[in-house]
Amino acid sequence: MACLLLAGVANAAACEAVLREHRSGAELKRLPLDAATPELRIAFEHSVLGTTVVDRYRFTPVPHLIEERFEGEGYGLPHAAGQGETLQRDGNGWRLTLNRAVDPLVVRPLSQQRMRIVLAGRELPLATLSAQAIEIFVRGCPAPSAS
Numbered sequence: 001m002a003c004l005l006l007a008g009v010a011n012a013a014a015c016e017a018v019l020r021e022h023r024s025g026a027e028l029k030r031l032p033l034d035a036a037t038p039e040l041r042i043a044f045e046h047s048v049l050g051t052t053v054v055d056r057y058r059f060t061p062v063p064h065l066i067e068e069r070f071e072g073e074g075y076g077l078p079h080a081a082g083q084g085e086t087l088q089r090d091g092n093g094w095r096l097t098l099n100r101a102v103d104p105l106v107v108r109p110l111s112q113q114r115m116r117i118v119l120a121g122r123e124l125p126l127a128t129l130s131a132q133a134i135e136i137f138v139r140g141c142p143a144p145s146a147s
Contacts, residue, residue: 017033017040021134029124029129040117045114047075070094084098109129109130
C-alpha cells in the first residue's frame with residue numbers, strides 16, 4: 001500500500017505540460033517533459049509562404065520563446081535581430097535565438113496552418129484537441145537553479 005501511495009506522489013510531481021482551453025479552463029491534455037530542460041516546440045505553416053515555422057519554448061516555469069526557425073521572408077517573420085537576439089542563416093532557412101517571456105502562452109489551434117506541438121519526435125495537432133484557444137503551462141517542473 002505504501003508503494004502505491006509513493007507511486008501516486010511521484011506521478012503527481014512529474015514535470016509536464018498542461019494544455020487547457022484558455023477561456024473555459026477545461027483541461028485537454030498533459031504531456032511529459034524532461035524536468036532538466038522543460039521544453040516543447042510549436043510548429044505551424046506560414047499562412048502566406050506555406051513554409052514551416054518552428055518556435056521552441058522553455059519553461060522556467062514561465063514560458064520563454066528561445067528559438068524560432070523558419071524559411072523565407074514574409075509577414076510576421078523576423079527580418080532582423082532585436083537587442084540581445086541573434087538571427088543567422090541555418091541551411092536554407094533562418095534561426096532566431098532570443099529569450100522572450102510569453103506569459104500566458106496561448107495558441108490558436110488553426111487546422112489550416114497545421115498548428116501542432118512537437119515533442120520527443122512526435123507531433124500533436126492542436127485542432128484535434130479543441131477549436132478554442134489553448135493555453136500551455138507546466139506543472140511539477142523544478143524551478144531552475146540560480147548559477
